Amino acid sequence: MIRGKEQQPFRNSEGGEIERTRPLSFSFDGKTYTGYEGDTLASALLANGVNLVGRSFKYHRPRGIYSAGPEEPNALVNLRSGGRQEPNTRATQIELFAGLEAKSQNRWPSLALDVMGVNDLAARFLVAGFYYKTFMGLPGWHFYEHFIRKAAGMGEAKHVSDPDIYDKMHGHADIVVVGAGPAGLAAALTAGQSGARVFLIDENDKPGGRLRSERETIDGKPAMDWAAQTLAELEEMENVTLLRRATAFGYYDGDTIAALERISDHLPVPAPFQVRQRRWLIHARKVLLATGSTERPLVFDGNDRPGVMLAGAARTYANRFAVRPGKHAVVFANNDDGYRTALDLAEAGIEVRGVIDPRTGGQGPLKEDVIAQGIDVVSGAVVVRTHGYLGLAGVDIADLGTLQSGTTPETRYIPCDLLATGGGWSPNVHLYSHQSGKPVYDPAIAAFVPGTSRMNDHSIGAARGRFSLGDCLADGYAAGQETAEALGFTTGAVADIPSTDEPATGPLKILWQVPALPGRKGRRFVDLQDDVTADDVKLAQSEGYVSVEHLKRYTTLGMGTDQGKTSNINGHGVLAEARGLDVSEVGTTTFRPPYTPVAIGAFAGREIGRHQNPVRRTPMHDWHLAHGAQMVEAGLWMRPQYYLGKEEPKSREAMFKAIELETLAVRNAAGISDVSTLGKIDIQGPDAAELLNRVYINGWKTLAVGKARYGVMLREDGVALDDGTTSRIGENHYYMTTTTAEAGPVMEHLELHLQVHWPDLDVKVASVSDEWAAMAIAGPNSRAILQDLFPQLDLSNDGFPFMGVRESKLGAMPARIFRISFSGELAYEIAVPAGYGEAAWERCLAVGESHGLVPYGLEALNILRIEKGHVTVAEIDGRVSAADLGFGQMMSSKKRFIGDALATRECMNDPGRPTLVGLTPVDGKTRIRAGSILVEDPKTPPPVPKLGHVSSTAPISPNVGHPISLGLLKDGPNRIGDTVWAVFPLKGEAVQVKVTRPNVYDVEGARLHG
Template sequence: MIRGKEQQPFRISSGGEIERTQPLGFRFDGKNYIGYQGDTLASALLANGVRLVGRSFKYHRPRGIYSAGPEEPNALVHLRSGGRQEPNTRATQIELFAGLEAKSQNRWPNLKLDLMGVNDLASRFLVAGFYYKTFMGLPGWHFYEHFIRKAAGMGAAEHIPDPDSYDKMHGHADIVVIGAGPAGLAAALQAGETGARVFLIDENDRPGGRLRAEQESIDGRPAMDWANETVAALQDMENVTLLTRTTAFGYYDGDTIGAVERVSDHLLAPAPYKVRQRRWLIHAKRVLLATGATERPLVFDGNDRPGVMLAGAARAYATRFAVQAGKSAVIFANSDDGYRTALDLAYAGIDVRGVIDPRTGGQGELKDRVAARGIDIVEGAAVVRTHGYLGLAGVDIADLETLRSGRMPETRFIPCDLLATGGGWSPNVHLHSHQSGRPVFDPAIAAFVPGASRMNDRSIGAARGRFSLAECLADGIAAGRETAQGLGFPVGSSPATPATDEPATGSFMTLWQVPALPGRKARSFVDLQDDVAASDVKLAESEGYVSVEHLKRYTTLGMGTDQGKTSNINGHGILAEARGMDIAAVGTTTFRPPYTPVAIGAFAGRERGRHAHPVRRTPMHDWHLANGAKMIEAGLWMRPQYYLQPGETPSRAAMDEAIIRETLAVRNAAGISDVSTLGKIDIQGADAAEFLNRVYINGWKTLAIGKARYGVMLREDGIALDDGTTSRIGENHYYMTTTTAEAGPVMQHLEVLLQVHWPDLDVKVASVTDEWAAMAIAGPNSRAILSALFPNTDFSNDAFPFMGVRETDLGGIPARIFRISFSGELAYEIAVPADYGTAAWERCIEAGAGHGLLPYGMEALGILRIEKGHVTVSEIDGRHTAGDLGFGGMMSTKKRFVGDAMAAREGMADPSRPALVGLTPLDGKTRIRAGSVLVADPKTPPPVPKLGHVSSSAYLSPNLGRPISLGMLKGGRERIGETVWAVFPLRNEAVECRVTAPVVYDEEGARLHG
C-alpha cells in the first residue's frame, strides 16, 4: 500500500466524476502521491501539482501533460514493473489504481536534470534529416546508429515474460456503433430499440464522451443525466452489447472491426483467471463511426513548455476531474472555444488572466459572458513567446497584424502557469480511412471530414464535423433509425431531438502558425512527440519534400505512438502555406491501423508457448514419450527424433549413439517406426481408376486388387507435387498415401479436380489420415516378426510379394498390411484403427523382442532413405520436375495426366536442369550442411555461378562409414564422378564433394525383394 500526504493542492473541493471517498496511493518517479478513484494518472499528477512528466524525443525538452485523451503526445510513461511493465503508455489514458507505479521516460539521469538536454542547445544542427545527412554513407554508420538510437529513444521494452493472459473474441452485429458520446449513444438507442443486434464500443471507462468534460445540458438537465439514462436503457436491451474500455483500433475488409478491450488494465493485477486484455473481431453489417474529434494545438514560439495545454483538456480536467491545470491561466484560441474555456476555468476557481483571440470580431455570445465576468479579452492578438523552463511562467502577446507585416510588434508579458490553447477540432477520420475512405477538406472547420466510403460505414456527429451537441444528437437519432431500417428492422415514429441550451457560436479563423518575432529563432512545435517544428516543415519543403507522404518520412511528422493526432493537419497546413497552395490540394496522409497502440499480447491471445499453433499427435505419442523418445516437430506433427534407452542421459554423444543404433538395427535386424503422419485418402467410385490415371504420371488401369503401386503426381504447372503409394482395396476402392508434408495440399488438389474439372467422374474422396495408426517394420527380420504377429497369413515372398496388400486382423484388431519400403529393406507397413494404435504397436514390440527389433525415429529414417536416394519434401520442394527427381521414365506417353502439357515445355524438359544426385565429401569425413550451395570453385570472385544446392544431409551413414547427402545439381546425371564444392557462406564452410548416383546403398535393391 502506497501512502502519501493527502494534499492535492490543485484539486477543487467539489464536483467532477471522482470519488473523494476512495483515495488511491500511487508512485511516480519514486515519489508517493494520492489521487482518487475516477482519476487518470494525468489528472492525479496535475492534482498534485506535477507538471513536468517527460522529455521530448529528440531535443529532450521538458514536457508536460498536453491533452486529456488518446491523442497525448507528451505524457508517455513507463507503467508498472517486472513482467507487467509497459513503456510508452499515455498518462491521460491510464486509469488510476491503488499501488500504481510509473516512471518518466527518455531522460538521464532524471527528469529535472536531463543531460541529453544538450541536444536542445544544438538544435540548429539537429534539423530534419540531420542524422542521415551527416552519418549515412560514412564508414561506421552501424557504429553511430546505436548511439543515435539511444539518444532518441521512445522507452524500452523488457524481456521478462508477461505473467498475464490475453484472449480473443469474435462478435457479430447488425450495427456496430463506435464511440459512446452523444451521437453514438443516440444512434445506439435508436438502433437497439428496433431489435437489431448492436455493439456500442467506447475506449473510455464509461460512456458519455465529450459530455463528461463539458457543462452542457439536455432537456434542461445536466447532459450526463441524459447519457446515464440512455446507457441504462441500452443495458436493459438483450440485443445490445456495450463494451467500455474498448478501443476500436482498425476497420478491416468485410466491415470487420478490430478492437481491444482492456479488461484488467485499470487494476493492479488481473483477478484470478481473468485476462488482462481481450482482442475482438466484430463482424458487422453496418458501422456507425461516432468517433468524435481531436483538438489541434496552435503553433507558436515555445508552445511545448509544461503548462501549455489544449483548451479542451483544461476544461476536461476542471469539469470531469475537478482539477485545476494551473492557478492562473491565459487562453489562446481561434474560435469561441476560448471563451467557453475561460468560463469553465473561472468556474473551477482558476484565475483567468486573459483570452487572446486572433480574430477581430465575429465572435458569438460567449464572448459577452466572459466580458461580463471582467476577464481581459485581447482581440487580433497572438501568443508570440512563452517563458519558464521546467514549467510555464508567463507568455508574451503581440498584435497579429503587425507580426504578419514583418514589423517588430510591441509585446506584453502576462504571468501565468497555464496556457490553454485551441486551434480548432479535427474529426477522427482514422477508422474511415482504414478501409480506403478518402477524407475531404472542409474549409469551414479547417479540417478533413469523411469522404466517399468503400464499405458500409457512416460517420456521425463530431466525426463528420458536426460539433454542436444539437447536431450530434440529431445525427445519431437519424443514423440509428435509418441504418436499422435499411437492414429491415421496423422503426416507429421519429422521436423528437432532445433540447439543448447552446449559445450561438461565432466564426472560426484558420491560423496554421503564429509568425515568429522578427530576428528570433522560434521553436514553434507542430509535432510535439516527434519534435518537429514549423521550421522543419519549411526546410523539408525547400528541399523538395512537397508531398505530405514525403514530408512525413523526412521529418517524422505524424509518426510515433500518437501518429500525428494533434499535429498532422497543422503540419499539412504549414506545408500548404509554404507552397502557396490550398491544403485541400496538398492532401493528408493515409491513416492505417491501429488507431492507438495495441499490445502484442492482445494479438497473440492464448496462442503462445505450446499453443502457438495446433500440435498434432499420433496415436502412439504417449508410448514414444514413455519409452525415451526425443520428439521433433514435423510440420504440425510431433514425431520421435530418436529414442534414448534406459540409463542413457541426453547428450550429443547419446543422440549420435541412438541414431547409429537405430539405423544399424534396420539394416541388420529390424526396426519399427511410427508412420501415422503420412496422409491417407480413401478413394471410392466407379471411375476411381480413371481418376488415379489422370492424377499420377504413371499408369493405373492395370493395378490388381490387393496390390499397391508407387506414383508421382504433378501440379498443373508441371512441377512435382507429391509421391506415395496407392493400394487397391476393392473393385472401386483405393487407399492413397501421401507424404506427411503434402497431405493437405494433395487432398485439396484432388477435391478441386473432382469438383471443378471433372464433376462427371464418379469418385468420392475422404481424408482418413486420422483414422489409421500406421507403423513400418523394416529389416531382414521383419518377415519373422510379421509371421509371429499374424500367424494366419503366409508372408513368403511368393504368397505376399513386394507391393502386396492384405486385409486381416491382429488379435481382434482390424489391420491392413502393405509390403512397401522406404528404407530399402524388406519391410511391411501395418495400419490399424487409430484407437488401437498403441495396442498394436505394443504387440509389435513384444513380437520383435527376440528379433532385435528397435523403434527408430526421424533421424534414422532420414539416413536410411538418403542411402537409398529416396526423395521427400526436401527434394519435392515445389521447384523440381519429375525429370529432375529421376522420375522422367515414369511419365506415361500413352495417356494424359495433370501437368503433362507444362512438363513437356522446353524449359521444363531442359537436360541441363538440376537433377537429383548423391554427394560424398572427398575426405570421407567432413559434414555437408543441408542448404549449402553447390559451386564449381569457392574461390571464384562473386557473383559465383550456382550449380545447385544440397537438399538433404546425413552427418554419418553408419552403414557406409561416412557422411552422405542428396542434392540438386545442374546437369547432375552427366557429372557423376566429378567434384563440386558445397559452400555455406553463413558459417564460412566449403566442402569438396564427389558427385555420385543418388542410391549409394544396395544399388540393385536385392534386400527389398528377398
C-alpha cells in the same frame, strides 16, 4: 494521516466525476502520490502538480501531458512490473487503481536529468533523414547499427511470460454503433427501440463522450443527466449489448468490427480465472461510426514544452476531473472553442491571463462572455515563442499580420504555466478509412471528412464534421431510425430532438503554422512524439519527398504510437504551403488498423503454449518411453529421436553410437519405425479419382485397386506444397498420406477446393490421421518378418509388388499393408486402427527379433532418406517448384491440375534456379550445417552472390563413411562434381563441399526392389 486533498494541490474541492470518498495511492518514478477513483493516471499526476512525464523520441526534449485521450503523444509510461509490465501506455487512458506503478521512459538516469538530452544541442545536425545521409558511408551501416538500435525505441518490453489470460469472442448484430457520445447514444437508443440487435462500443469506462468534459445542457439540465437516462434505457433492452472500455480498432471486410474490451485493466490484478482483455469480432449488417473528433494543435516556436496542452484537454481536466492543469493560463486558439476553454478554466479557479485569437473578426457571443469576465482578449495575434525548460514559464505574443508580412513585430511577454492551444477539430475518420474509404477535405472546418463509403457504414455527429451538440443529437436520432428502417425494423414516430443552449460560433481561421520570428532559429514542432518540425517538412519537400506517404516515411511524421492523431493534418498543411497547393490536393496518408495499439496477447487469446501447439502422442508413445526412446517434438508430435539402453548414459557419444547402430541395422537386417504421425486422409466418392487428378501433378485415373502411387501437389502459384502417396483401397475409396508437418495444410487445401472451387465433385474427404497407427519395417529381412506376421499373404515380388497395397489381419487385428519405402530398402508399412497400435508394434518386434529387427528413430530415418535423396518439408519449404526437386518429368501435359499454369512460367523453369543436389565435405569429415549458404568463395568481399543453401544434413553416414547433406544449388544438375563452399555465418564456419547427385547410396535401387 494526511488527507487526500492536501496531497493534491491542483485539485478543486468540488466538481468532477471523481469519487472523493475513495482515495487511491499510486506511484510514478518511485514517488508515491494520491488520486481518486475516477481519475486517470494523467489527471492524478496533474492534480499533484506533476506535468513533466516523458522525453521525446529523438531529441529527448522534456514533454508534458498534452491531451486527455487516445491521441496523447507525450505521456507514455511503463505500467506495472514483472510479466505484467506494459511499455508505451498512454497515461491519459490509464484508469487509476490502488497500487498502480508507473515509470517514465526514454530517459537516463532520470526524467529531470536525461543524458541523451545532449541530442537537443545537436538538433541542427539531426534533421529529417540525417541517418540516411550520415550512416551509409565509412565505416558503414553495420558499425553504426548497434549504437542506433540502442538509442532507438521508446519503452522497453520485458522477456518475461505474461501471466494474464486473454480471450476472443464473436458477436453478430444488425447495427453496430461505435462511440457512445451524444450521437452514438442517440443512434443506439433509436435503433434499439426498433428491436434490432444493437452493439454499442465505447472506449471509456462510462458513456457520454465529450459531454463528460463540457458544461453543456440538454433540455435545461446537465447533459450528463440525459446521457445517464439514455444509458439506463439501453441497459433495459435485451437486444442491445453495451461494450464499455472497448476500443473498436479495426473495420474489416464483411462489415466486421474488431474491438478490444479491457476487462481488468482498471484493476491491480485480474481476479483468478478472469481475463484481462477480450478481442471481439462483431459481424454487422450496418455500422454507424460515431467516433467523434480529435483537436488539432497549433504549430509555433516552443510548442512542445511541458505546460502546453490542447484546449479541449484543459477543459477535460477542469470539468471532468476537477483538476487545475496550471495556475496561470493563456489560451491560444483559432476558433471560438478557445473562448469556451477560457471560461471553463476561469470557472475552475485558474487565472486566465489572456486569450490569443489570430482572427480579427467573426467571433460569436462567447468572446463577449470572456471579455465580461475581465479576461484580456488579443485579436489578430499569435503566440510566437514559449519560455521555460522543464515547465512553461511564459509566452511571447505578436501581431500575425506583421509577422506574415516579413517584418519583425513587437512582442509581448505573458508569464504563465499553462498554455491551452486549439487549432480546430478533425473528425476521426480512421475506421471509415480502414475499409478503403477516401476522406475528402472540408475547408469550412479545415479537416478531412468521410466521403463515399465502400461498405455498409455511415458516419454521424462529429465523426463527419457536425460538431455542435444539437447537430450531434439530431444526426444520431435520424441515423438510428433510418438505419433500423432500412433493415426492415419499425421505429415508430421520431422522438423530439432534445434542446440545447449552445451559443452561435464564428468560423475558424486556417493556420497550419505560425511563421517564425525573423532571424530566430526556433523549432516549431508538428509531431511531438517523433520530434518532426515544420522545417523538417519543408526540407523533405525541397528534397523531392512531395507525396504525403513519402513525407511520412522520410520524416517519421505520424509514425509513433499515436499514429499522427494530432500531427498529420498540420504536417500535410505545412507541406501544402511549401508546395503552393491546397491541402485537398495534398491529401492524407492511409489510415490502417489498429486505431490504438493492441496487445499481442489479445490476438492470440487462449491459443498459447500447449493450447496453440498441443502435445500429440502416437499410440506407441508409452512403449517408446519404456524402452529408452529419447523423444523430440517434430511437427507437433512427440517422436523417438533415438533409443538408449536402460544402462546407457545420456551422453553425446552414446547418442551418436545409438544412431549409428540403428542406421546400420536397417541396411543390414531390419528396423521398425513409428510413422503414425504421417497425415492420413480418407477420400471416397465417384469423383475421388478426378479430385486426385486435379490436386496432383501426375495422372491418377489409371491407378488400379490394390496399388499406391507417389504424387506431388502444388499450390495455386506453382510452388510445391507436399509430396506423399495415395493408395486405392476400393473402386471409389482412396487413402492419402502426407508429410507430418503438412497434414493440416493439405487437408485445408482439399476442403477449400471441394467447397469453393469444385462443389460439383461428388467426393468426401476426412482426416483420419489419429484413427490409424502406422509402423514401417525396412531392411533386407523385412519380407521374412512380414511373411511371419501375415502367413496368409503372398509376399513375393509378383504377389505383392513394389507400391502394392493389401488389406489383411495381423492376428485378430485388421490391417492395411503398403509396400512403400522411404529408406530405400525393401520396406513395408503396416497400418492398424489406433487402439491396436501398441499391440501391433509389440507383435512386430516379437516376431522380428529372430530376424534382427530393432526400433529406430528420427535421426536414423533422416540419415537413411538423405542417403537416398528423398525430400521432406526441409526441402519443400514453400519456395521450390516440382522441377527444382527433380520432379519436373512427373508433371502431366495431358491434364489440368492446381498450379499448372504458374508452374510453367519461364521463371519457374529457369535452369539457373536452385535445384536439389547432394553435398559431401571435400575433406570427408567436416560436418555441414543445415541452413548454410552455398557460395563460390567465402573470401569474396560483400555482397557475396548466393548460389543456394543446405536444406538438411547428416553429421555422419555410417553406410557411406562420411557426412552427407542435401541442398538446393543454382544450375545444380550441371554442377555435379564441382566444389563450392557452405558458409554458416552464425558460427563463422566455412566448409568446402563437393556437389553430388542427391542419391548417394544404392543408386540403381536394387535393394528397394528386393
